[in-house]
Amino acid sequence: MSSRSATAIDDRxxxxxERxxERxxLPIARLSLHDQVVTRxxxxxxxxxxxxxxxxxxxxxxxxxGVSRTPLREALKTLAGEGLLELVxxxxxxxxxxxxxxVADCMMVLKALEQLAGRLVCQVAGDAAIAxxxxxxxEMQDRYAARDRLPYFKLNQAxxxxxxxxxxxxxxxxxxxxxxxxxxxIRFIGHEGPEKWAAAMAEHEEMATAxxxxxxxxxxxxxxxxxxxxxxxxxxxx
Amino acid sequence: MSSRSATAIDDRxxxxxERxxERxxLPIARLSLHDQVVTRxxxxxxxxxxxxxxxxxxxxxxxxxGVSRTPLREALKTLAGEGLLELVxxxxxxxxxxxxxxVADCMMVLKALEQLAGRLVCQVAGDAAIAxxxxxxxEMQDRYAARDRLPYFKLNQAxxxxxxxxxxxxxxxxxxxxxxxxxxxIRFIGHEGPEKWAAAMAEHEEMATAxxxxxxxxxxxxxxxxxxxxxxxxxxxx
DNA sequence: ATTCTGTGCTCTGTATGCAGAATAACCGCA
DNA sequence: TGCGGTTATTCTGCATACAGAGCACAGAAT
Numbered sequence: 001m002s003s004r005s006a007t008a009i010d011d012r013x014x015x016x017x018e019r020x021x022e023r024x025x026l027p028i029a030r031l032s033l034h035d036q037v038v039t040r041x042x043x044x045x046x047x048x049x050x051x052x053x054x055x056x057x058x059x060x061x062x063x064x065x066g067v068s069r070t071p072l073r074e075a076l077k078t079l080a081g082e083g084l085l086e087l088v089x090x091x092x093x094x095x096x097x098x099x100x101x102x103v104a105d106c107m108m109v110l111k112a113l114e115q116l117a118g119r120l121v122c123q124v125a126g127d128a129a130i131a132x133x134x135x136x137x138x139e140m141q142d143r144y145a146a147r148d149r150l151p152y153f154k155l156n157q158a159x160x161x162x163x164x165x166x167x168x169x170x171x172x173x174x175x176x177x178x179x180x181x182x183x184x185x186i187r188f189i190g191h192e193g194p195e196k197w198a199a200a201m202a203e204h205e206e207m208a209t210a211x212x213x214x215x216x217x218x219x220x221x222x223x224x225x226x227x228x229x230x231x232x233x234x235x236x237x238x
Numbered sequence: 239m240s241s242r243s244a245t246a247i248d249d250r251x252x253x254x255x256e257r258x259x260e261r262x263x264l265p266i267a268r269l270s271l272h273d274q275v276v277t278r279x280x281x282x283x284x285x286x287x288x289x290x291x292x293x294x295x296x297x298x299x300x301x302x303x304g305v306s307r308t309p310l311r312e313a314l315k316t317l318a319g320e321g322l323l324e325l326v327x328x329x330x331x332x333x334x335x336x337x338x339x340x341v342a343d344c345m346m347v348l349k350a351l352e353q354l355a356g357r358l359v360c361q362v363a364g365d366a367a368i369a370x371x372x373x374x375x376x377e378m379q380d381r382y383a384a385r386d387r388l389p390y391f392k393l394n395q396a397x398x399x400x401x402x403x404x405x406x407x408x409x410x411x412x413x414x415x416x417x418x419x420x421x422x423x424i425r426f427i428g429h430e431g432p433e434k435w436a437a438a439m440a441e442h443e444e445m446a447t448a449x450x451x452x453x454x455x456x457x458x459x460x461x462x463x464x465x466x467x468x469x470x471x472x473x474x475x476x
Numbered sequence: 477a478t479t480c481t482g483t484g485c486t487c488t489g490t491a492t493g494c495a496g497a498a499t500a501a502c503c504g505c506a
Numbered sequence: 507t508g509c510g511g512t513t514a515t516t517c518t519g520c521a522t523a524c525a526g527a528g529c530a531c532a533g534a535a536t
Contacts, residue, residue: 032327033520034315058488068521070308073489074315077272081319083412089270090527092488105407112354116346169343171420174321175413182409271489296518306491311519328497330518481534488527494520501514506507 037067037075045084045095046184052097056085082178096182103186104231110179111227113172114160115220120167122216129166130211136162137208144201153188159204163211189234196233203229275305275313283322283333284422290335294323320416336424342469344421349465351414352398353458358405360454367404368449374400375446382439391426397442401449427472434471441467 041061044050056076062069076093079085085093098106121130140155157180164176203226210219279299282288300310314331317323323331336344359368378393395418402414441464448457 034325059486069488070520070522074312074519077312077315078319081316083409087272090488102408106409108354108358108407109351109410109413112350113347116350120346169346170340171321171344171417172347175347175417179409179413295516297516307518308490308492312489328518477536479534479536481532483532484530486527486529488525490523490525492521492523494522495518496520497516497518499514499516501512503512504510506509 033067033071034074034078037065037071038078040065041075041079042082042084042181045079046181048185050095052095054095055091056093056095058092083182098182098186100235103183103234106179106183107227107231107234110176110183111224113176113179114164114223114227117164117167117169117172117176118210118219118223119216120169120172121163121211122214122219124168125166129162130214133159133162133166134208134212137204140204141201144197156200156204157184157187159207186234187230199229200226200233271305271309272312272316275303275309276316278303279313279317280320280322280419283317284419286423288333290333292333293329294331294333296330321420334420336420338473341421341424341472344417345465345469345472348414348417348421349462351410351417352402352461352465355402355405355407355410355414356449356457356461357454358407358410359401359449360452360457362406363404367400368452371397371400371404372446372450375442378442379439382435394438394442395422395425397445424472425468437467438464438471 041050050056058069058072058076062072065072076085076087080087080093084096086096087093136155136159140152140159143152143155161177161180164173167173203222206222207219207226210222279288288294294314296307296310296314300307303310314323314325318325318331322334324334325331374393374397378390378397381390381393399415399418402411405411441460444460445457445464448460
């Protein structure tokens with residue numbers, strides 16, 4: 001094997017952490033090559049280094065990543081399962097490109113999932129979990145005040161993800177993450193322009209208050225509005 | 239290659255049919271080996287030939303299916319993406335087993351997705367599509383009258399799938415199919431006992447009338463109830 | 477000039493081989 | 507007899523090799 005190269009830091013959860021008791025030995029990050037490749041490719045798709053519609057050349061990618069075709073191909077299957085790639089027989093993988101309708105459809109499902117998550121969170125989440133989300137929100141407020149777009153965006157995503165995660169529903173989380181990954185690239189555009197950004201921020205304020213009060217219905221309502229408006233914000237950019 | 243063996247009939251959609259003009263030449267069903275293996279394995283999981291919790295031995299399966307390890311392993315990744323298998327590093331694939339909570343969680347998401355689908359169908363579906371669903375329902379009534387459990391069950395699944403398919407929302411359909419595949423085996427149990435079966439059938443009647451009237455809200459409400467009751471029906475069996 | 481056909485190349489699909497991890501079997505020892 | 511350590515075996519993970527499909531280019535025929 002050649003250059004198993006750099007940039008190995010990863011976010012995917014590895015095998016379940018045994019005991020984060022007093023941090024004597026964290027599990028050493030046993031990341032299978034498969035997971036590493038999947039993560040890398042996912043990033044490459046979401047940050048546009050693999051452009052929508054582009055055909056993925058296996059050998060070229062292999063060379064770039066320093067792995068052989070076998071793990072790469074297995075990763076491609078996984079990514080295709082997440083909806084980021086399309087597998088065409090005898091022609092390999094193609095980066096999925098989204099029509100307007102695809103985006104609208106995704107957002108609709110995302111909306112339904114997050115509304116469900118919102119209701120659940122208010123019922124089942126512990127106070128600590130809610131406090132954590134609110135902390136993210138506060139942090140995001142700061143980033144908004146400083147107009148740090150990228151950190152703001154990442155916190156925004158993190159808040160949505162955390163709400164779903166706090167709903168304590170694994171299948172819900174899975175489905176949400178897949179959809180969110182698909183929309184990641186597109187959503188980023190949705191905050192162009194100061195007034196759109198401000199509107200999105202205001203909706204997040206409402207979400208935070210609803211969450212703090214554990215008002216599930218209110219939270220679901222705001223989330224729904226947030227997504228509808230979000231879609232509209234994207235619409236005229238595309 | 240050895241015994242590419244029998245039972246090749248498959249359901250996966252091939253490449254898009256060019257022109258079914260006057261039936262000069264239908265596209266010859268070009269099924270990639272990958273898809274065939276995926277379909278086979280999925281069936282093996284849902285019908286229990288691969289039992290939950292069981293470790294999947296790659297070489298043994300290869301022998302059984304008459305393919306080499308490479309396509310099999312790629313299929314395993316795909317199935318893991320659908321949530322039917324779990325991939326443990328250095329230990330291979332394990333058939334996912336569901337706790338009570340997993341089942342409840344899945345049903346909750348399934349409920350939300352189908353409710354969304356129900357609302358959408360009433361808005362966007364063509365009359366033909368709705369007629370098709372109602373035809374399935376009529377057929378299912380017959381099967382119920384004759385107490386043909388397996389055909390009834392398949393039609394039941396088909397109705398739910400068709401409602402989602404008619405909603406014309408690809409991501410929604412994808413998510414729903416994955417969840418439904420996970421629950422397929424378990425749902426079958428839910429109709430044990432005549433009174434449970436009758437109750438489920440009654441709910442389907444309501445669904446049919448709501449659909450016929452294109453009353454999205456009513457349909458969503460019934461679907462929600464159907465799932466809640468469905469979960470309860472499963473509950474005391476497990 | 478255009479279209480059709482043949483040929484060569486590129487790339488994917490599949491099979492096989494090899495190395496390391498995990499598990500099971502075994503043996504010595506308390 | 508129970509237990510710990512060590513060895514053997516099995517199975518996964520990864521790499522490589524080979525065959526066939528798709529595609530492009532070129533040449534021939536109309």
